[in-house]
Amino acid sequence: MSVRLRFAPSPTGWLHIGGLRTALFNYLYAKKMGGEFILRIEDTDRTRYVEGAIENLLDALKWSGIENDEGPKIIDGELKEVGDYGPYIQSNRLPLYKKYVDELIEKGAAYYCFCDKERLDSIRAQREAKGLIPRYDGFCRSIPLEEAKKRVEAGEPYVVRLKLNKHEDVKFHDLVRGDITINTDDMDDQVLLKSDGFPTYHMAVVVDDHLMGVTHIVRGEEWLPSTPKHVLLYKALGWETPTYVHLPTVLNKSRKKLSKREGDVAVGDFRKAGYLPDALINFLALIGWSPDTTEEIMNMDTMIKEFSFERVSKTGGIFDLDKLNWMNAHYIRNKENSELLDLAIPFMEEEIGLAKEEILANREYYEIMMEAVKEDCDTLRVLANKCKMFTEDEITYDEDTKEWLESEDLPKLKDGIKELLQDREMDLEYAGEFMKLLKEKTGVKGKALFMPVRSLLTGKAKGPDFVHVLYLLGKDKIEKRIEA
Numbered sequence: 001m002s003v004r005l006r007f008a009p010s011p012t013g014w015l016h017i018g019g020l021r022t023a024l025f026n027y028l029y030a031k032k033m034g035g036e037f038i039l040r041i042e043d044t045d046r047t048r049y050v051e052g053a054i055e056n057l058l059d060a061l062k063w064s065g066i067e068n069d070e071g072p073k074i075i076d077g078e079l080k081e082v083g084d085y086g087p088y089i090q091s092n093r094l095p096l097y098k099k100y101v102d103e104l105i106e107k108g109a110a111y112y113c114f115c116d117k118e119r120l121d122s123i124r125a126q127r128e129a130k131g132l133i134p135r136y137d138g139f140c141r142s143i144p145l146e147e148a149k150k151r152v153e154a155g156e157p158y159v160v161r162l163k164l165n166k167h168e169d170v171k172f173h174d175l176v177r178g179d180i181t182i183n184t185d186d187m188d189d190q191v192l193l194k195s196d197g198f199p200t201y202h203m204a205v206v207v208d209d210h211l212m213g214v215t216h217i218v219r220g221e222e223w224l225p226s227t228p229k230h231v232l233l234y235k236a237l238g239w240e241t242p243t244y245v246h247l248p249t250v251l252n253k254s255r256k257k258l259s260k261r262e263g264d265v266a267v268g269d270f271r272k273a274g275y276l277p278d279a280l281i282n283f284l285a286l287i288g289w290s291p292d293t294t295e296e297i298m299n300m301d302t303m304i305k306e307f308s309f310e311r312v313s314k315t316g317g318i319f320d321l322d323k324l325n326w327m328n329a330h331y332i333r334n335k336e337n338s339e340l341l342d343l344a345i346p347f348m349e350e351e352i353g354l355a356k357e358e359i360l361a362n363r364e365y366y367e368i369m370m371e372a373v374k375e376d377c378d379t380l381r382v383l384a385n386k387c388k389m390f391t392e393d394e395i396t397y398d399e400d401t402k403e404w405l406e407s408e409d410l411p412k413l414k415d416g417i418k419e420l421l422q423d424r425e426m427d428l429e430y431a432g433e434f435m436k437l438l439k440e441k442t443g444v445k446g447k448a449l450f451m452p453v454r455s456l457l458t459g460k461a462k463g464p465d466f467v468h469v470l471y472l473l474g475k476d477k478i479e480k481r482i483e484a
């Protein structure tokens with residue numbers, strides 16, 4: 001049987017980096033097994049709904065290179081649903097849930113509860129005063145079904161709750177955590193249908209995973225306490241339980257849950273900061289999973305090939321920004337210049353104020369600029385800023401260029417450059433010979449030649465090679481910088 005996996009986010013804000021990791025692991029396994037990857041939107045909690053969150057989510061997934069086979073997609077600028085198991089947005093599936101809630105009630109696996117807020121608050125307060133976890137006391141369990149139905153018909157507000165058996169061991173297997181047993185005495189009569197007629201997450205997730213033929217449920221470990229409730233629902237409805245995998249939480253360096261307070265956590269923030277999607281995905285794959293090789297740099301195809309749940313760890317994975325920067329620098333350095341330029345354009349527009357049209361009209365020139373600056377850039381933003389050494393009319397001089405700018409050879413070198421500039425246009429070929437010619441002309445060589453010229457032209461003591469510096473600056477800028 002072919003596998004079917006799903007990523008089921010709630011549209012309550014921007015896609016979190018931990019959410020993207022969950023989507024990725026679902027995707028990798030689905031693709032490895034030749035199965036389907038489904039996107040389902042869990043929007044039954046209307047109070048937490050955020051306008052635009054679905055579009056943002058789709059955009060973030062698309063950018064990351066994780067494409068869903070089924071579920072909502074943006075096609076020709078419009079939100080559409082693809083696949084035979086729809087609708088994939090839960091708020092469009094309400095009648096379905098109601099049907100199964102009714103079935104559970106008829107089977108005696110669920111019951112109507114009419115307790116009002118005041119009563120629930122007071123039970124909670126009583127339990128809290130005793131230092132106990134808030135839990136419903138089962139007051140409405142004993143209402144005969146016929147009586148309850150009459151009250152519902154009469155218009156009395158109600159919820160529907162799961163009717164737990166007492167002292168029952170609920171067992172399930174998790175591919176990462178092994179066998180897990182929880183006793184119903186440690187569980188609550190979970191609300192399944194809310195007073196607004198919407199199902200709770202627990203009810204909707206079980207119905208949808210079953211109806212959508214989901215074979216593996218791969219999600220963050222924060223959902224582990226919910227799983228026994230789901231297992232009981234599958235049992236009550238006479239359905240086969242899927243395979244469970246709970247992923248370790250993404251932690252910060254002090255081993256706490258990654259939170260907004262410590263910086264960026266939304267996928268969009270990383271995109272804006274200038275991380276490449278392939279670098280971010282490669283980095284995230286290694287949080288909580290390790291391949292059976294020592295090679296850490298992997299493209300999506302390799303990750304799909306190597307992926308397995310056996311190598312997912314039980315303990316939290318650390319989000320190490322230094323490692324992400326290292327990896328991003330690696331991906332930037334290894335990108336083809338043409339592709340790198342396309343990725344860098346938005347950042348060059350923002351950082352340097354260059355227009356996209358201007359860059360595209362001089363593509364070849366800017367591709368060579370990419371070649372010149374792509375070493376040692378943690379982000380595309382850093383890369384764009386490095387381009388300023390070629391694009392700005394005025395440059396600032398780093399502290400460590402001072403000694404070279406005071407060199408006694410400098411006047412001689414300046415004159416030599418000026419003379420050589422008169423001879424020919426500064427094309428790549430001339431740029432390639434230029435320093436040799438300057439050496440012959442001035443008799444200055446080695447460090448005494450390179451360091452003052454580099455400092456003078458770029459404001460830096462280290463940087464791109466001279467062929468690129470000379471070519472990219474061109475005659476005019478070189479002359480201006482000599483005069484400055």
Ligand code: GLU
Binds near residue numbers: 008042223
């Ligand atoms: N809607 C849940 C979330 O927001 C999905 C949990 C699950 O995968 O079952 O993460």
